[in-house]
Amino acid sequence: MDLKIDRRQVLRGMMAGSAVTVGLPILDCQLNANGDAFAATGARIPPRFGTWFWGLGLNEGEWQPKQTGTNYELSRQLVALKRHQKKMVLFSGGQVFLDGAANNTHFTGVQGLMTGKVTGSAEYFGSIDTLVADVVGNGTRFRSIDVSCDGDPKACWSARKDSGKQPAEVSPIALYTRIFGPEYQDPNAADFKPDPGVMVRRSALSAVSEERASLMGKLGAADKAKLDSYFTSLRALEQKLEIQLQKPEPLQACTKPSKPKEDEQLSTLATVAMERHDVFAGLIAHALACGQTRVFNLSITQGMSGLRKEGEPSSHHTYTHEEPIDSTAGYQIKCDWFSMLYMQGLANFVTILDSIQEGDRTMLDRMMMFAFTDHGAPRLHSLRNYPIMLFGSVDGRMKTGMHIASPGDAVTRVGLTVQQVMGVSVSAWGVGSNRVTNPYSEVFA
Amino acid sequence: MKNVRVSLRRGLIAAVSLVSLAAATPAIVVWAADTAPAADEPTSVRLSPSQFRQTIADVFGTGIVISGRFEPEVREQGLLAVGARKASITDMGLERYDELARNIAAQVVDERNRVTLIPCKPKSATAADDACARTFLASAGKLLYRRSLNDGELAALVKVAGDSANGLKDFYAGVGTSVANMLVSPNFLFRYKFVEADADNAGKFRLDSFSKAQALSYLLWNSTPDAMLIDAAESGKLHTKAGLQFQVDRMLSSPRVEGGIRAFFSDMLGFSDFEVLSKDPMFFPRYTIRVKEESQEQTLRTIVDHIVKRQGDYRDLFTTPNTFLTRALASLYAVPLVETTDNGQPMRWIPYTYPEGDPRAGILAHASFVALHSPAGRTSPTGRGKALRENILCQAVPAPPGNVDFSAVEQASRELSTARERLAAHATQPMCAGCHKITDPMGLALENFDSSGGYRTTENGAQIDTNVEVSGVKISGAAGLAKAIHGDPAAVSCVAKRIFAFGAGRLPLATDVEWNRIEKAFASSKYNVLSLMREIALSDLFYRPQNIQLASASGK
Incomplete structure (x- = not known):
């Protein structure tokens, strides 16, 4: 069966208001007593982890829910995530502390958020995804798959402890060829x-x-x-x-995707980047389902985003600085357009992950996706009040469906929580004021 | 000795050991960075994509097609060549190098190329032939590793070739496997600077001759040393004044020096950013992919013509009316290009000279500058000014502060037609004004060039005013700015420092007596860049190790 998950399919599923379920039905013998996913041979599928980065945050006052806990109403800019609210943990209020270091806008915040260490320099080592990959990423063809949707290979935020940032793949066709090209071994093939x-x-x-x-x-x-x-x-x-x-372990949810169409010409249009995003999302989901990797990192764009709306001469980043707050709406309308577009893309990706059935749960249920950005209030390029979302429950290890607000707390608390849920043996994380020892234990199942 | 980072005891042991062992034993020390921050910085340099390409072309010929992406480079102190000192190779990066290596190796041994590249014929095409493999791998390895291979290295490569040949039943595939191994080896992908005791100066250290040879060849040619240079290193002649001078003059008179000039200016002018540059075709239909590529070539051709062929004054690059255009570029610049020998070639380069006073003269008016430093839909005088300060004048522009309230800048009630009007708001805000006063005036002088590099006199219907004041001097438009840069001592100081850093991987110390001499010689030569490169290449400063570190005693 040639499973195609393309953008239209995803959107059709969403418009219909019901999940798009893909993958093959499984047999009872493929589940253990807890309903955990097994490969066809009975081996348990290890948890998987992904990061999803978008630039320039969300408009202040337009995303943070008024209520906390499990009974909260999503604010306007997050409404695209409504159908995933029960499988999401939303964090607000966290901040990155500079401790006197220079603030290199669009970089320093992510440096603190992803590595726990603010240096005032371009140093960037040991991002959360690589710490998690050290635990869950072994034994797959690719330790991680890293992609960028805006055509910039430098837009990736993944870096090992001993090397610089990983380059991102920018072409869906190149990614397809890398994963599913001639070197791909179909885990469900009869012969090997x-x-x-x-x-x-x-x-x-x-x-x-x-x-x-x-x-x-x-x-x-x-x-x-x-x-x-x-x-x-x-x-x-x-x-x-x-x-x-x-010979790879057979995996019931695995099917080889169709080859994507030829790459779009390099473009700074946000809509083109998001179309590429949806194709990447499908390819990554297939790669996860086929056991090619257990970790991925997707960036929509660099923090200082040069993406534009069709017909507009200026970029999202320029508008965060120059666009006035609309007196009627109460926010920057052009910036809002980008934020809404990105959140729709995030919802599309989560939909794909939640539509792949692995045992009695979906792929999303068996993994974690960590969505983050470079700034809090983008108009101010703030390092405060970061919007961060976690999706999935890592095979029941994490409680979801809640909004946790902790104004003024180090945002590294989220990073520590992520690592502990994913099985990283760590009790404290971060440096200086960003060092934390108190994860959000309320999400631990 | 300045900045030596070894303990006294270890230092004494090292000095004694080195002096006594110098003649018989290869170096056991390495040198670290010699400029601040001097703390333990790497001295090895990852081969840049352009160096990789040029090296492959020089070793295996230009017929080898290199397709694939390289690991992104990091810019430091204005140059990717300096950032390469800190760059390692990531998982995905090595995967890409491996793909490139296998692809190149397959071409080297394919039926089309093996006859010319492999100097012997195996006894059987379907089995190992160690003697033939050894002959080829020794000669190719010498150029790829930039030194002769030692016995162990060669034996390992021959064994890999033999095992693979027997396994695949193909001699050439076996040799290809060893070529691929060399192309992913850290001996090829990184360049090292090893230090040895200076036989002519007791107690002092110097780069060993192979390190010296590769530093020289990547400075002048952006490529691997040729066999003559490696032989000079091997014989010790490169350590003599006459021997070094002979090689430098030979290399400067070689056509390969054009490769060095192109690579340096591509780096200094930030051409790697073209990889992610695009313009909105709705606003700029003439800015096609072809124009993007040709605009880089226009500037590099202009530079090579001026610096290598005419041996002109570096400063004149900013004002020269001479350039080269294609039909597509002429259309972008609105230049009436007359092709007298039109034979239908789609990309014919035609020399062109602007009339006196034309604002499109000089390399700053090329699309490779004004388009590269503009966003997709409109210009950014701030971005252009910043690039000019940083890339051409070596001046640092601070990063914008965070947590700034832009309310004062955002003027809802006003329709702002020109970039000057939009930026005027920033200049009135104390928090913004400091930096914008540094960058914006220079950029505003270039506002007659739209985001794609096309010439214009109005923006959104309003007349563009390109009169600015820079450091108290009134400047009018691109031509005025070009003259100001031409006369700015920072421009020549900047290019000199950057050329040194391009080869050495570090900036020279401004207070260094030898560096001051080199700068004076550059001025005396009327800012002849080849003459500057010769001075650098002949100077002890270029090869001088400063912060000595002991390597492991178990080192070779």
Whole structure:
């Protein structure tokens, strides 16, 4: 069966007001007593994790619900997420503390939020997703899949502890080819034959690994650290090849997606970026379902977004600075258009994840998606009151359906909570005023 | 010795050991960064995409097609070449390098290329032939690793080639596997600076000759040393004054120096940002993908013509009426280009000279500058001014502050037609004015160029005023700005520092006596860039290790 999840399909499902359910029915023998998802062989499917970044926050006063707890009404800018409210935790009030460091707008806030450390420099190491990937990401072809919808490979916020930011894939066709191209092994295929070319390559790369000792002996500490990072990447490449040489576990929800259409020409139109987003979302969902990765990072754009509305000469970022607050509406109307568009995209992605059935739960139920942004009030480029959402319950490990407001608290509390729910062994996270030891325990199941 | 970062005891041990072992033992120390911040910074440099491409072209020929994306680069101190010092290789980056490597290797050994690139024929095309593989891998490896391979390295490559050939029953596929290995090896993807005891100056250190050779070749050619340069390094001639001078002059007279000039100016002018540049076709239908590519080539051709062929004064790049245009570019600039030998070639480069006083003269008026530093739909005098300050004059523009209330800037009741009117609001706000006064006037002088680089005199129906005041000097329009930059000492100081940093991976210290001498020589040469490159390449400063660090005692 060639499962296609395209944008139209998703939108049709949403318009009809009911979930689009995809994937094949499973047999009882594929569930354990708790209804957890199993691969067709009975092996449990490990939890998965994704991040979803949009630039320039949400308009102050237009997104934060008045109520907290489980019985709250979504505010206007989040209304697109209404159907997912029960599977979402919304955080408000958190902030990033500078501790005297310079604020590099569009960067420093994310630096604090994603790495727990504000440095005043461009240093960016050890983002939450990589800490989680260290726990759940092993044993898949790709340690993570990182994409950017605006065409900028530098828009990704993922970075290992020992290397800089990962480059993002910007082309859906390139991503499709990377995951589902000639090197893809269908986990549900009846026969399996290791590729001799891959066997040779895997064997040959071990000779490169052996260069480590002779090089390291000649280098100073900083160069050694850099080379360490290289050899970590080399190990990841070797593991990827090793996995290609093993017969994959059958996965009932896995189907190979259709090849996306040719990439749009590079464009700064937000609508084009969001169309690409929906295609990426479908490909990522298939990659998760087919066990190709357990971690992904998607960015709509850089924080300082250059995306525009068709016919408008200025970008979203420019409008956050220059657009007056509409005296009738009470907010920046043009900026609002972007925020609403992005939240609709987020809802589309969550819909896709929630439409893939894995056992008695959906894929969304078995994972966590962490949605974050670079600023609180975008008009002020504020580091306060960040809107952050978590989706999914990680196989029942996390309670959802609530709004948690904690004005003035370090936003790193969310990061610590995410790590603990995902199984990272950590009791404190962050540096300086951003160091926290108190996760939001109310979400722990 | 300044800034030495070793303990006295370790330092003494090192000095004694090095002096005594210098003749017989390869270096066991490495040097770290020599400018602030001096703390343990890496000295190895990741090969840039342009260096990767140029190296492959020089080693295997220009017929090898390199398709695929590289890991993004990071700009530091104005240059990607400096940022490359901190760059490592991520998971996805190495995956991409591996794809590139396999693809290049397959082309090197394919039926079309093997005859010319592999200097021997295997006994059997379907089995290993260690002797033939060794011959080829030794010669290719020497150019890729920028030094002769040692016995262990060569043996490992030959073994990989042999095992693969036997496994795949294809000699050439086996050799290809080893080529791919070399192309993903840290010995190829990173360039290193190793230090040895200076045999001519007891107790002092110097770059070893191979490190010196590659520093020289990537400065002048943006590529790997050729066999002659590696031989000079191997024989020790590169450590002699005459030997170095011979190589520098030979390299500067080679056509490959054009590659070095193109790579440097592409880096300095920020051309990597073209990768994510697009314009709204609704507003700028003439700004096509072709124009985007041709605009970069226009500037690089103009620079090469002026600096390499004419050996002109660097400052004249900002005012030169001479350039090269295609029909598409002429259409963008509204220039009446006459093709006298039109034979239907779609992208023919035609020399063009602007009339005296034309505001489109000089490289700042090229679309490669005014379009690159403009958002998709309209201009940004702030962005252009910032780029001019940072890229051309080496001046730092502070980042905008956070938590700023823009209410005062947002003027709901006014229709603001021009960029000048929109920016006037910022200049009246003390929090904004400081930086906007640095950037905006220069950018406003270029407002006759729209976001795509097209020439205009009005914006939204209002006349554009390009009269500005920069540091108390009144300037009128692009031509006035070009003259001001031409006369600004910061422009020549900036390009000199950046060329040094492009090769060395670090900026020179402004107070260094040798650097001051080089700057004076640059002025004496009437700001001849090739002459500056020669001075740098011959100077001890370029190769001088400053912060010595002991490497592991187990080092080679």
